Amino acid sequence: MKFLWCTIQVKDLAASEAFYREIVGLEVKRRMDGPSGPRIAFLGGEGSEVELIQSDKGEIEIGGDISLGFEVKSLEEKMAFLARKGIPLAAGPFQPNPHVRFFYILDPNGLRIQFVERG
Known part of the structure; x- marks a missing residue:
């Protein structure tokens, strides 16, 4: 069995994508758009990926x-x-x-x- 990705709800997809790309060093693997623009971005390095999903809620709760x-x-x-x-x-x-x-x-x-x- 292989771990594929973890999903994170984000407040600002562009800011979060830039952070994981520029600070963490992950590459954008693919994006999926919704009716109003980018909604999901998958970023990864060696193996597993991080899935960022633009939240429609005002605030995000992170454990x-x-x-x-x-x-x-x-x-x-x-x-x-x-x-x-x-x-x-x-x-x-x-x-x-x-x-x-x-x-x-x-x-x-x-x-x-x-x-x-x-x-």
Whole structure:
């Protein structure tokens, strides 16, 4: 069995798509339009995808215990990149064992994004 994608309801599809493309580093794989323009975007890297769906609701509820984790080669390089973009760390960095380090930022909807370096 293969994990395909996770779905995220978003307040602003364009802003969320830009975040996952420019900050996380995912590529747009496909888009689906509705009567009033873009409604769904699938972005991915190596394997699994993130499905962003434009919400018709004013506010989005994100569970406080949900996060998306992405592996990076260098935590320091990613933190420096985020600092240049003006994106603050939401938590961390943490090192729960000698082989894993990670930190969190927030996406435009308040969803926690985890960047992990394994070594």
